[in-house]
Amino acid sequence: MAEITAAAVKELREKSGAGMMDCKKALTETNGDMDAAIDWLRTKGLATAAKKSSRTAAEGLVGVAVEGTKGAAVEVNSETDFVAKNEQFQDFVRTVSALALKTGDDIAALGAAAYPGGEGSVSDKLTSNIATIGENQTLRRAKIVEVSQGAVVSYMHNAVSPGLGKIGVLVALEGDAPVDAIEALGKQVAMHIAAAFPLSLNEDGLDPAVIERERAIAVEKAAESGKPADIIEKMVQGAVAKFRKENALLSQVFVIDNKTPIAQVVANAAKAAGGSITLKDYVRFQLGEGIEKETSDFAAEVAAAAKG
Incomplete structure (x- = not known):
């Protein structure tokens, strides 16, 4: 059994939004595996989403x-x-x-x-x-x-x-609309991308492995509902469809008005500019996304050094 440190519990709490004791239990249940612990919390409904870490790892x-x-x-x-x-x-x-x-x-x-x-x-x-x-x-x-x-x-x-x-962020907008209109749209979409963290341009571009992970989580979560198999399947399909929609840029809801899909925002801008614009x-x-940052216990290092 891996030792569950306070630092690991703190990291999981920041990544998942779950409570401290739930995080400790999740790490215990998954032998300290951070990704598995996040999935465990989500199957229990204790983490509301696959929270994308904004913490700098390097x-x-x-x-x-x-x-x-x-x-x-x-x-x-x-x-x-x-x-x-x-x-x-x-x-x-x-x-x-x-x-x-x-x-x-x-x-x-x-x-x-x-x-x-x-x-x-x-x-x-x-x-x-x-x-x-x-x-x-x-x-x-x-x-x-x-x-x-x-x-x-x-x-x-x-x-x-x-x-x-x-x-x-860089946004590539193709079209014959006036450049000033394209640049104004690009700045707004770029700010959205910085905040919303899309995983791909469209739903077809999402990593199949990520989709399968979401499906597995949805299956386990739905199974705990005790509902009939056909209802469970619909619950799973709905959960996966929601994930795909929320993580593909073109189908994400624009953060500025919180209601319009980005694809429609682009279409509206093109119409207003009187030309074509394609995202x-x-x-x-x-910075540092995907890199595991080494952490150390400074007090422990000093104590070890003092002991020689």
Whole structure:
């Protein structure tokens, strides 16, 4: 049986919104597996949704850059938030974001690209930064979006500097409507994406494994209702359909008015502008998402050191 620490209970409580004792029981029942514990809470109706973590699991910065009808987003990680405030580090992320517009989003190719100023490649510059700043840093990921006609609009939530922050969004809108109308729409949709955290552009783009996980949770939850099998099946289908609708960007309800699906918001904007607008693609990079951050008990470390 894995030891259930107070830190793990606290983390589960923040991720699920469930009570402390329920979180402790969930971790006990699942031998400390965080994802399984979240699922356990949801089957018991103690966690209302698969709460998407907004907690930063790694430090550093997300950078976005737009040139014409093409946009790039990159993420560069560091060990501490202190480095993200370093001008040298910020300049590196800003420069790499601009370089990605030319090299594309393949990390190996981006790392091999020549860094401006004759300082070798991007990877060479990163190695130099690690030596001078004194912290490990990683060029983690990049993503490009572009349209043939229309606009790519960027948005940085809580920017620490223009184009740099912890949640970066790019929205690719294709169409022949006036560019100012497309950009105004793009800014609103980008803010929605930052807040609503869609998992894909449309329902067909959702990860099948994620859908199956939701179905399994729905099946177990519905089975506890004691209703007939045919009713249970309808409950499961309804739960999965609701999940798909709430996690695909085009079918999500616009956060600004809390009633209109994003697909309709785009259609309305196109009609008002007197031209065509299609939401083609998007990027949402949140710093550290998907990275497990190591935690330590400082007091325990000091005590251990004192014992020799």
